[in-house]
Amino acid sequence: MVFNYPNGKRFRPRTNEITNEKNVVKKEKDLSFSNRGKTLEDEINETNIYYLNQQKAIIHKKPVPVQIVKVEYPSRSAAVIREAYFRTPSTTDYNGVWNGYYIDFEAKETENKTSFPLKNIHQHQVTHMKQVTNQKGIAFMIVRFSSLDRYFVVPFDILCEAWTTMEQGGRKSIPLKVFETKTFEITPGYNPRIDYLSVIPNLIANEE
């Protein structure tokens, strides 16, 4: 099956996957001095490289899934994909291992200042995180409030609660207040940029 990109959205450029920016949607403008126009994905990738180099954890972003239809093999040069389509991923974007624990998360940013709209999350991601939790993996979401320059690690059970409320016709967003009281705030640093591993022990303690 071929899908349009999730929710009919267009493909969003990611620094490590797009080389030729003029052909694609423009990157978002710089939002604040402190994150210097980096996307949350850039920040997480930098963090993961730091963890990898320090051998603190092995966590990678999954490639964007594409359905390849046509490939050309020009002589003496690399194969070129000439027709392909974006597929809907069936998992979250990041996973890996830390100290024997399976780590699995999704990273999302919002421009909102008072709440995080749940439309940023897809059903398949929630389903996947629930399955991971059932297998005793550690599932969570990293949310950046870009306008506030604040970062939170949201345990899956908090996300799940909000999701269930929405499904029952309730609120379609998670208020900032819930982030401040029920999740773990991360102060961004130089290196690692977003030290989300530092709160994993709290997530584990929560579950046990």
Place this chain on the structure above:
Amino acid sequence: MVFNYPNGKRFRPRTNEITNEKNVVKKEKDLSFSNRGKTLEDEINETNIYYLNQQKAIIHKKPVPVQIVKVEYPSRSAAVIREAYFRTPSTTDYNGVWNGYYIDFEAKETENKTSFPLKNIHQHQVTHMKQVTNQKGIAFMIVRFSSLDRYFVVPFDILCEAWTTMEQGGRKSIPLKVFETKTFEITPGYNPRIDYLSVIPNLIANEE
């Protein structure tokens, strides 16, 4: 960076990623009655779907990483990738979680009847599996001897030993005898097709 496909090989069609076979290299011919021309990847994917449906484990194949250069957005239809290149993966193909354990493996098949040539494995895969093992994850390789219709789960330490021997100028393959004596043979079944989870407790016992 743009790479040719690993080891200069051409892209190999995978049932779930290629929809239009006439444009790509033809699939390999059926090799035996019992695997009915399925690739090992097909068999592993079927097995993973079984595990997922039974909620026995959450294990997915990672998408093939591609560097996207040009995307077109025809009106009223899905975005089309018009120029993209294969990138060298930095991990193995499969990972996930089973009963709190991080699972990470590579699947390889050979037509050889007496040994498994190590040229089927890449340095980055060995490096990645070593990192995973250091973080207390469970890393292994699934090898199919297609002509023999035999399947083995190879603990990372056995692969690592053979790899080190090769790097020191020694043998460039793993003899079938080593598979028979030091790895775990899987008898293919109907469903799950390749029940590799059944030997994970042995791998864990080995490491502890």
